[in-house]
Amino acid sequence: MKEKIIIIGAGPAGLFAAIHAAGIDNEVIVLEKNAEPGKKLLISGSGQCNLTHSGDVEDLLNHYGEAERFLLGPLYSFSNRDLLNFFRERGLEFITTSEGKVFPSSFEARDILDVLLKEADNQDIEIKYKTPVKDVEFIEEDNNFLIDSAKNQYRADLVVLATGGKSYQNTGSTGDGYRLAAKFCHEIIEPKPALVPVYINNYQFKELTGISLDNVTISLWRGGSLVKKWQGDLLFTHRGLSGPGILNYSRYINNGDLIKLRLVDFKNEARLDQRLIDLIEKKGQSLFKNLIKKLGIPERLGLKLIKLASIPKNKQAAQLSKNERKKIGELLYGLPLKVEKRGSFQEAMVTAGGISLEEINPGTMESELRPGLFAVGELLNVDGDTGGYNLQFAFSSGYLAGQEINQRTN
Numbered sequence: 001m002k003e004k005i006i007i008i009g010a011g012p013a014g015l016f017a018a019i020h021a022a023g024i025d026n027e028v029i030v031l032e033k034n035a036e037p038g039k040k041l042l043i044s045g046s047g048q049c050n051l052t053h054s055g056d057v058e059d060l061l062n063h064y065g066e067a068e069r070f071l072l073g074p075l076y077s078f079s080n081r082d083l084l085n086f087f088r089e090r091g092l093e094f095i096t097t098s099e100g101k102v103f104p105s106s107f108e109a110r111d112i113l114d115v116l117l118k119e120a121d122n123q124d125i126e127i128k129y130k131t132p133v134k135d136v137e138f139i140e141e142d143n144n145f146l147i148d149s150a151k152n153q154y155r156a157d158l159v160v161l162a163t164g165g166k167s168y169q170n171t172g173s174t175g176d177g178y179r180l181a182a183k184f185c186h187e188i189i190e191p192k193p194a195l196v197p198v199y200i201n202n203y204q205f206k207e208l209t210g211i212s213l214d215n216v217t218i219s220l221w222r223g224g225s226l227v228k229k230w231q232g233d234l235l236f237t238h239r240g241l242s243g244p245g246i247l248n249y250s251r252y253i254n255n256g257d258l259i260k261l262r263l264v265d266f267k268n269e270a271r272l273d274q275r276l277i278d279l280i281e282k283k284g285q286s287l288f289k290n291l292i293k294k295l296g297i298p299e300r301l302g303l304k305l306i307k308l309a310s311i312p313k314n315k316q317a318a319q320l321s322k323n324e325r326k327k328i329g330e331l332l333y334g335l336p337l338k339v340e341k342r343g344s345f346q347e348a349m350v351t352a353g354g355i356s357l358e359e360i361n362p363g364t365m366e367s368e369l370r371p372g373l374f375a376v377g378e379l380l381n382v383d384g385d386t387g388g389y390n391l392q393f394a395f396s397s398g399y400l401a402g403q404e405i406n407q408r409t410n
Contacts, residue, residue, distance in 0.1 A: 003027070003409040006147050006156035008133050008177070010037035013377030013394040014162030015116045020402025021160070022123035023410035029156075030125060031149055033132035038113040039171035040164065044391060049109035051087075052080040052388040052395075054100040060392065063385040065251050065352075070382070073362035074396035077403075083395050090115045101387050133163075136180050138370060145372065158372045158409070160401050165351025165378040166191050177379040178354065184370040187356040194251045194352035194383040195390075196343025197242035198259070203337075204308070208236040211298055217262035218245055219334070220252060228252055234261065236301075241337070248385040251352045255341045260334040263305075264295050269333045276325055284318030291317045295332065305331045350390045352383040365401040374401040 003026050007018045010032035022028045030037075044050065053060060057075050061068045084094055084102065092115060093105040104111050120127065128151075135148040136159060147154040163177030178188045213234045220227040232245020241259070253259070266272040279291050288311060292302040306313065309327040311320070345351070355375050359368045367373040376397040384390045 003157045004029070004144075004155060005158045005160070005405055005409075006031060006145070006154055007160045007162055008136075008147070008180070009162035009164060009377075010034075010127055010129075011162060011164055011377065011394065012038065012041050012112075012116065012391060013164075013398040014160065015120060016395050016398030017160045017162060017374070017376055017402040017405075018125045019116070019119050019123055020399050021158075021405040021409075022125055022402075023406050025410050026406070028123070028125045029154065030120075030127040031131045031133055031147070031154070032127060032129050033176070034172045035129050037117065037127060037129075040168055040173060041113055041391075042109045043168065043171070044109055045103065045388075047109050048103050048107040049112050050101045050103055050388040050391070051094070051112060052083055052102045052392040054080065054096050054102055060389065063248075063387070063389045064382060064393070065384075067357060067382045070357040070360075070362045071393070074365075074393060074400055077363070078396040078399040080392055082399075083392060087112065087115055090119065099387070133176065133180065136161075136183065138184075138372075158374070158405055160374040160376060160405075161379055162376050162398065163379055165354060166345045167193065167195075167348035167351045167378070169345055173351075173378070177375070181355050181367075181375060181379070184367060184373060186359050186367065186369060186375075189353040189356055189381045191351050191353035192251075193343055193345045193348030195247045195349035195386050196250045196347050197237060197240055198246055198250060198253055198342055199240040199340045200259075201338040201340040203239060203340075205236050205304060206238050208300055208304060209238045211236045211301060212243060213263065213298075213301075216245060218249070219260045219262070220249070221258040221260065222254065222256075227257070240340075244386060247349070250342060251383055253339060253342060255339055257339045259337045259339060261337065262333055263297060263301070263335060264332045266333065269329055272333055273325065273329050276329060280317045280320060280325075284316065286317050287313070288315050288317045288320055289313050292328070297332070305335075349386060350383045351378055352381075354379050354381040357381050363400070364404040365397050366404060374405070376401050 005028045007014045007030040010030050018028050018030050057079050095105050096102050131149045133149050145156045145159045161177045164173035166175045216234045219229040233243045234245045235243035365374045377394040
């Protein structure tokens with residue numbers, strides 16, 4: 001007798017789970033709420049689809065926040081190289097940028113989706129569109145799952161939740177899977193937007209929009225205490241901060257936190273102050289606004305800092321008072337910016353939070369609380385950095401769930 005497997009969600013994680021779950025003794029059905037599959041996949045990387053990141057698995061593991069230990073199972077079981085080989089065997093080639101980002105050579109996300117759909121068709125996988133799932137329950141006396149959709153009811157021996165998180169909600173990712181998982185007593189870590197810019201209270205840098213800084217030291221403060229410190233590239237926007245140095249760490253940032261930017265490469269403020277003194281002694285007749293560029297500060301940013309320090313633009317360096325020098329040094333070494341709010345789910349590239357990893361087997365993606373129930377992709381409490389890491393996890397987790405189902409039922 002054929003086993004019936006229901007996959008809820010036709011994104012990359014769901015389609016990949018379906019493809020690898022299929023077999024001669026399985027009937028695989030994918031239920032998708034939208035009228036078409038892979039809506040979020042099609043807009044990934046601005047439609048170019050940054051599929052994964054190059055490098056060793058050990059390097060990839062460092063790009064998922066606190067989820068590194070859990071990711072050992074999925075990423076070693078199905079690595080970035082395995083993912084690329086899957087698509088290469090089906091006719092796609094790839095381009096790797098100098099930053100290690102991997103794109104299909106066509107830079108078309110549609111090509112990735114087309115391969116998945118063709119493979120699903122080859123495996124006789126049925127995809128039912130416009131079929132949002134309202135409820136899932138396990139019927140003990142029948143020893144199977146009952147799935148209640150807007151159109152029909154389905155029975156299944158095994159179920160995979162692949163509904164995504166809450167980012168880009170206009171693609172259908174509205175958090176449905178959290179409600180379904182919670183019915184089986186799964187703990188849901190509060191979902192929040194990740195890979196988002198931050199908006200700054202009383203922002204005074206609008207005229208610097210578009211200026212980027214490389215490898216800035218960024219520190220995060222909460223209640224007067226240091227929470228975290230890191231380095232990354234930074235972008236000034238019309239309302240706040242973005243760039244990888246903010247996006248990748250937005251998972252840690254809360255509304256009301258204080259961000260400090262070290263704009264110069266000195267180990268402490270004393271060394272910075274001595275450098276300022278040396279420059280003033282050598283170039284005392286120069287305007288200070290020109291001298292500050294010697295520290296590697298973009299001109300427009302330097303002028304803004306001078307204004308914040310209440311230093312006249314036409315002031316010579318030798319005329320700078322000790323207090324003025326101290327003030328500009330403080331801004332250079334730790335420019336304070338208070339977070340008004342993080343970007344919304346509509347801006348988020350991924351969702352932080354979701355199903356607790358403690359309740360999912362990292363070797364199979366099966367629920368520890370309800371045997372036969374699997375969860376994959378963004379629905380879990382895994383959010384990677386920008387650069388292809390989230391799609392890699394979607395495919396790796398989908399592969400693991402599909403392989404476990406296939407081995408168990410064939």
